Amino acid sequence: MxxxxxxxxxxxxxxxxxxxxxxxxxxxxxxxxxxxxxxxxxxxxxxxxxxxxxxxxxxxxxxxxxxxxxxxxxxxxxxxxxxxxxxxxxxxxxxxxxxxxxxxxxxxxxxxxxxxxxxxxxxxxxxxxxxxxxxxxxxxxxxxxxxxxxxxxxxxxxxxxxxxxxxxxxxxxxxxxxxxxxxxxxxxxxxxxxxxxxxxxxxxxxxxxxxxxxxxxxxxxxxxxxxxxxxxxxxxxxxxxxxxxxxxxxxxxxxxxxxxxxxxxxxxxxxxxxxxxxxxxxxxxxxxxxxxxxxxxxxxxxxxxxxxxxxxxxxxxxxxxxxxxxxxxxxxxxxxxxxxxxxxxxxxxxxxxxxxxxxxxxxxxxxxxxxxxxxxxxxxxxxxxxxxxxxxxxxxxxxxxxxxxxxLPVRRSVDEHIHDTFEGCEDGYVKDWNIYSTKWSPVTLEKVNGETCLKIADQDPCDYARAMRIFPRSAKVSVVLEIMAARYEKDLEIELADKTGVPVCRVSLGGGWLKARYGSNTEKCCKVEPEPVWHTLEIRADCANNVYTVLWDSKVAKRYGFGRPVHKANDVERLILRTKPRRCLPNFEIYPDTPDMKNADEPETQRIYLIRSVSTKSLD
Structure with a gap:
C-alpha cells in the first residue's frame, strides 16, 4: 500500500x-x-x-x-x-x-x-x-x-x-x-x-x-x-x-x-x-x-x-x-x-x-x-x-x-453521445440524469399512451424542478428533445451549459410562445399551439463561432449570429430543463437571518411537462 x-x-x-x-x-x-x-x-x-x-x-x-x-x-x-x-x-x-x-x-x-x-x-x-x-x-x-x-x-x-x-x-x-x-x-x-x-x-x-x-x-x-x-x-x-x-x-x-x-x-x-x-x-x-x-x-x-x-x-x-x-x-x-x-x-x-x-x-x-x-x-x-x-x-x-x-462508480463526464428514451428505467431511477425533485416540484417517470416519459411538474411558489443530462463535452453539437406541454404563462427554461454551469444557449416555453435568449434580450421565435401535443425542439450550438440555431418541429425558428449566445464558452456539456429561472440568491454575501417568505405554504396551479426522448450528436 x-x-x-x-x-x-x-x-x-x-x-x-x-x-x-x-x-x-x-x-x-x-x-x-x-x-x-x-x-x-x-x-x-x-x-x-x-x-x-x-x-x-x-x-x-x-x-x-x-x-x-x-x-x-x-x-x-x-x-x-x-x-x-x-x-x-x-x-x-x-x-x-x-x-x-x-x-x-x-x-x-x-x-x-x-x-x-x-x-x-x-x-x-x-x-x-x-x-x-x-x-x-x-x-x-x-x-x-x-x-x-x-x-x-x-x-x-x-x-x-x-x-x-x-x-x-x-x-x-x-x-x-x-x-x-x-x-x-x-x-x-x-x-x-x-x-x-x-x-x-x-x-x-x-x-x-x-x-x-x-x-x-x-x-x-x-x-x-x-x-x-x-x-x-x-x-x-x-x-x-x-x-x-x-x-x-x-x-x-x-x-x-x-x-x-x-x-x-x-x-x-x-x-x-x-x-x-x-x-x-x-x-x-x-x-x-x-x-x-x-x-x-x-x-x-x-x-x-x-x-x-x-x-x-x-x-x-x-x-x-x-x-x-x-x-x-x-x-x-x-x-x-x-x-x-x-x-x-x-x-x-x-x-x-x-x-x-x-x-x-x-x-x-x-x-x-x-x-x-x-x-x-x-x-x-x-x-x-x-x-x-x-x-x-x-x-x-x-x-x-x-x-x-x-x-456508482462516481463519474464526472460521459464519453458517448446520448440517445435517451425512458423505457429502460423500470426501477424508477432516471439513468444518468441529474434530478432535483421536491414534494411540490416532482420529477418522475410516467406512462403516456404506453410510452414511458420523463415528467417534470411544478406547483411550488418558492422552488423549482430541474432535470439535467450531461453529454460529451462539445464545441459544436445538436441537442434534440421531444416535448409535450399545455399552455402555461410561466416558462419552462431549457439551457445548454458548459462544465462550470455557465449558460450558453437558453430557450423557454411559456405564454404560448417559444422564446430564445440572446445576449441580454429574449425574443419570441414562434407561436406554440395550446393543445398538449408532441413537439420536437432542436438546439444547434457552435461555440467557436458564437452561433446557435433553434428548430421547432424541424423548422428553423431562430438563428442567432456572431456575439449572440447568452455567454461565451469553449464548449457545452449539459442540457438543463428547469421550471423557473435559474437563481443566484441567497449567496455567500447574505447572512442567514432572512424573514419568513410570504405565501410559501400554498401551492400554485400545477404545470406539467413531458419529455419522450433526448439525443445529442457532434456537428464537427
Whole structure:
C-alpha cells in the first residue's frame, strides 16, 4: 500500500467550490439525484409532519429489509429551543416517502434543581420542554433487528448545547417491518447531570419485559464505534461508551472537548481493512487508526475545506471509497454538497457536485444556516445495502429534509453521445440524469399512451424542478428533445451549459410562445399551439463561432449570429430543463437571518411537462 496510508485521509485535488455559484462551478457527479423527504409547512401541517414545525434537521439514514428509513429531529421554529421531537420516515425506493411518524415525542422536563457531578446546580423552571439532539440514529443487531435512537436534552438559551449538565439521556425503541414501533426506553441517562430513574419520562431499558430487546440494547452498548457517536452528548464522565479518543483544547492529537461550537464533533468512520480505520469529524478534523481503533493519529486537514456541516465517508459497492461534505469554510453557507473519491481510502480526488441547489429559506429561525447539511449515509456492517448507488441524507436550510442518490462508480463526464428514451428505467431511477425533485416540484417517470416519459411538474411558489443530462463535452453539437406541454404563462427554461454551469444557449416555453435568449434580450421565435401535443425542439450550438440555431418541429425558428449566445464558452456539456429561472440568491454575501417568505405554504396551479426522448450528436 502507498506510503500515504500512514497519514489520515486528505484531498489531493486542486478544485474547490466558488460560493458565488450554488453548485460551486464544479463538475457534477453523473446521475446524482436529489429527492425531498419533507417540505416543511407551518400553516398547512397536513402537507408535512402534522405539527407545522419549521426547524427540521440532523437526519440519519439506514436501509433494512428492502426499505429506507430516515430519522430527523424537529423543533417548532429554531435550534435548541421549543418542544422538540424526532420523526421517522420510510420509503421503498428513496424517491417517494411516507408521512413522518413520531419516533420520540415531546416531553416536559420536571421542574426543580438538578445537582451535577461537577458541583453545578441546574435549575429547571416549570413548563420547560426538552428537545432532541442526536448524533446517531439507527442500529442493526446481529439477529437483524432495527433499533432507532435519539437524545433528549434541554437548555435555558439557544447558545447552550443540550448535553453534559443539560443532557437528560439517550432513548431507544425497536422498529418493526410493518412500520410499528416498540415502547420508548432510556438506554443511558446522565446521572452525573442529576438524573435518576424516578425522574425519567420513560423506563430504563433493563426493565423491559422483552428480554431479547434488553440483549439487543446490551449489544448496542458494547459496540464502541457506534457509541463513539454519543460521546459529544454524553460527555467524558460516561466511561462505558466510545473509543476513548483523546480530547484536547488545541493543536493536533485529539478532538476538541464537548463545548458549544466545538471544533470537532460528529464522529464518522469507515474501515479500510480489518485493522485500519479512518475517521472524520466536523471542521475538517480527520484521523487514522492502524490497530482497530485503539490508538489514533488525529489532525486538522486543511485540504478538506469544510466547516460545521458534518462529513460522511464510506467504502462503496465498487470497492472504492467516497467522502461527502459541504465544500465551504463558512458554517453559515453550507453548500455545495460534493463527493470526492479514492482507491485506497486515504488520498481523495475528483471533486464532483452532488447537490448544487440552494433554494430560498422560507422560514426565519435561529441558526438556520443555508444549504444542504449534516450529511449522513448508511453505516457499514449491515446485512444489505441498496444496489448500484451511494445514498446520503441531509437537511436543507435546516427546514426541509432530503436524500441524494449517487450512482456508482462516481463519474464526472460521459464519453458517448446520448440517445435517451425512458423505457429502460423500470426501477424508477432516471439513468444518468441529474434530478432535483421536491414534494411540490416532482420529477418522475410516467406512462403516456404506453410510452414511458420523463415528467417534470411544478406547483411550488418558492422552488423549482430541474432535470439535467450531461453529454460529451462539445464545441459544436445538436441537442434534440421531444416535448409535450399545455399552455402555461410561466416558462419552462431549457439551457445548454458548459462544465462550470455557465449558460450558453437558453430557450423557454411559456405564454404560448417559444422564446430564445440572446445576449441580454429574449425574443419570441414562434407561436406554440395550446393543445398538449408532441413537439420536437432542436438546439444547434457552435461555440467557436458564437452561433446557435433553434428548430421547432424541424423548422428553423431562430438563428442567432456572431456575439449572440447568452455567454461565451469553449464548449457545452449539459442540457438543463428547469421550471423557473435559474437563481443566484441567497449567496455567500447574505447572512442567514432572512424573514419568513410570504405565501410559501400554498401551492400554485400545477404545470406539467413531458419529455419522450433526448439525443445529442457532434456537428464537427
Amino acid at each position: 502507498a506510503n500515504h496510508i500512514h497519514r489520515p485521509p486528505y484531498y489531493a485535488g486542486t478544485e474547490f467550490a466558488d460560493l458565488s455559484k450554488h453548485d460551486g462551478g464544479l463538475l457534477h457527479a453523473v446521475g446524482a439525484s436529489n429527492y425531498q423527504v419533507l417540505r416543511a409547512n407551518r400553516s398547512r401541517p397536513e402537507e408535512a409532519d402534522g405539527f407545522g414545525n419549521t426547524y427540521n434537521h440532523a437526519p440519519m439514514l439506514t436501509y433494512w429489509r428492502g426499505c429506507f428509513y430516515l430519522e430527523y429531529l424537529s423543533n417548532p421554529v429554531s435550534e435548541h429551543t421549543g418542544a422538540g421531537q424526532s420523526f421517522i420516515v420510510k420509503s421503498k425506493d428513496g424517491m417517494t416517502w411516507d408521512k413522518p411518524r413520531v419516533s420520540f415525542p415531546v416531553i416536559r422536563v420536571p421542574a426543580g434543581e438538578y445537582q451535577c457531578a461537577d458541583g453545578t446546580t441546574v435549575e429547571v423552571p416549570e413548563g420547560t420542554f426538552a428537545f432532541m439532539h442526536q448524533r446517531m440514529g439507527f442500529y442493526h443487531t446481529k439477529d437483524d433487528r432495527l433499533i432507532v435512537s435519539g437524545f433528549y436534552g434541554h437548555a435555558p438559551h439557544h447558545d447552550i448545547c443540550p448535553w453534559r449538565n443539560y443532557g437528560i439521556g439517550r432513548v431507544v425503541r425497536e422498529v418493526f417491518e410493518d412500520g410499528a414501533m416498540g415502547p420508548v426506553y432510556f438506554i443511558r441517562y446522565l446521572d452525573y447531570s442529576g438524573w435518576t430513574e424516578d425522574k425519567l419520562p420513560f423506563p430504563y431499558y433493563k426493565h423491559a419485559a422483552d428480554k431479547s430487546f434488553v440483549a439487543a440494547c446490551e449489544e448496542l452498548l458494547a459496540d464502541r464505534f457506534v457509541t463513539e457517536q454519543w460521546t459529544e452528548e454524553h460527555g467524558p464522565a460516561d466511561t462505558a461508551i466510545g473509543l476513548k479518543i483523546p480530547k484536547k483544547e488545541d493543536g493536533e492529537g485529539g478532538t476538541a472537548p464537548n463545548t458549544p461550537f466545538e471544533s470537532a464533533s460528529s464522529f464518522c468512520w469507515y474501515h479500510i481493512d480489518e485493522n485500519t480505520v479512518a475517521a472524520l469529524w466536523k471542521q475538517g478534523k480527520v484521523g487514522i487508526s492502524r490497530d482497530g481503533g485503539v490508538n489514533w493519529d488525529i489532525r486538522y486537514e486543511p485540504t478538506f475545506a469544510t466547516s460545521g456541516a458534518k462529513s460522511w465517508g464510506q467504502k462503496t459497492e465498487d470497492g472504492r471509497f467516497a467522502i461527502c461534505y459541504d465544500n465551504s469554510l463558512s458554517s453559515e453557507h453550507r453548500y455545495p454538497l460534493v463527493v470526492v473519491t479514492s482507491d485506497d481510502g486515504i488520498e481523495f480526488n475528483d471533486m464532483a457536485c452532488v447537490f448544487g441547489e440552494l433554494p430560498p429559506r422560507r422560514y426565519e429561525g435561529i441558526y438556520k444556516d443555508f444549504g444542504p447539511q449534516y450529511i449522513r449515509g448508511i453505516c457499514e456492517g449491515h446485512k444489505e445495502y441498496p444496489a448500484g448507488a451511494m445514498w446520503i441524507c441531509h437537511s436543507i436550510n435546516k427546514e426541509d429534509i432530503g436524500v441524494s442518490r449517487i450512482p
